[in-house]
Amino acid sequence: MDVTLETRRLVLRPPHPADARRMASFLDNFAVSGNLSRVPYPYRLADARDYLARWQKDAPAEETNFVIDLDGECCVGQIGFHGDAFGPVVGYWLAQPFWSRGLMSEAARAAIAWYFETTGALELRSGVFHFNRASLAIQRKLGFVETGISMRHCLARGEQVRHIDTILTRAAWAERDGQ
Numbered sequence: 001m002d003v004t005l006e007t008r009r010l011v012l013r014p015p016h017p018a019d020a021r022r023m024a025s026f027l028d029n030f031a032v033s034g035n036l037s038r039v040p041y042p043y044r045l046a047d048a049r050d051y052l053a054r055w056q057k058d059a060p061a062e063e064t065n066f067v068i069d070l071d072g073e074c075c076v077g078q079i080g081f082h083g084d085a086f087g088p089v090v091g092y093w094l095a096q097p098f099w100s101r102g103l104m105s106e107a108a109r110a111a112i113a114w115y116f117e118t119t120g121a122l123e124l125r126s127g128v129f130h131f132n133r134a135s136l137a138i139q140r141k142l143g144f145v146e147t148g149i150s151m152r153h154c155l156a157r158g159e160q161v162r163h164i165d166t167i168l169t170r171a172a173w174a175e176r177d178g179q
């Protein structure tokens with residue numbers, strides 16, 4: 001879906017082919033890709049171009065992907081939604097130079113607020129590889145709760161990794177929204 005959101009420091013906007021170089025340079029970092037399920041390492045310009053070429057602006061809201069711009073900095077990360085066998089899922093990454101400034105908390109709050117306003121979804125799933133304390137902290141702050149442990153393949157690591165599964169219900173979000 002072709003939508004743009006603004007927060008205090010960020011613009012969340014549709015991906016564009018011109019994002020390929022920045023995306024490739026930031027994702028070609030094991031500290032980022034090693035925390036994600038579906039991103040290869042090394043990550044090449046061709047991978048970014050291929051991903052961006054497949055983006056469809058008329059995709060349903062449930063499959064919306066945002067590129068994150070920070071003030072003058074273009075494409076510092078992404079947050080997006082997709083569906084799996086259990087329902088809607090949110091995933092995200094931020095380029096390493098921008099970590100620990102509360103940016104993904106800010107982006108995720110805006111994207112999830114938009115998601116629940118725009119779709120009829122009653123819940124949103126996510127989770128983290130077991131070592132990803134920062135991402136788990138973000139999800140807990142947003143109202144996600146842990147539902148169990150599963151094994152998930154990590155493309156960058158080339159192996160199955162223990163994954164903490166989480167869920168955010170519309171009701172829990174409504175209680176926390178605005179905090």
Ligand SMILES: CC(C)(COP(=O)(O)OP(=O)(O)OC[C@H]1O[C@@H](n2cnc3c(N)ncnc32)[C@H](O)[C@@H]1OP(=O)(O)O)[C@@H](O)C(=O)NCCC(=O)NCCS
Pocket residue numbers: 031032033035036092093094095098099100101102103104105106127128129132133134135137138141
């Ligand atoms: C995980 C990631 C998105 C965090 O982005 P960020 O903008 O640095 O996160 P924020 O600053 O908004 O919030 C991080 C929170 O984690 C906390 N945190 C950071 N390191 C932590 C650790 N080792 N243990 C516990 N909490 C930690 C921070 O204190 C902060 O919580 P607070 O706001 O309550 O203080 C970013 O590091 C990233 O993209 N990593 C690689 C890809 C990835 O992991 N994606 C998510 C896959 S589930």
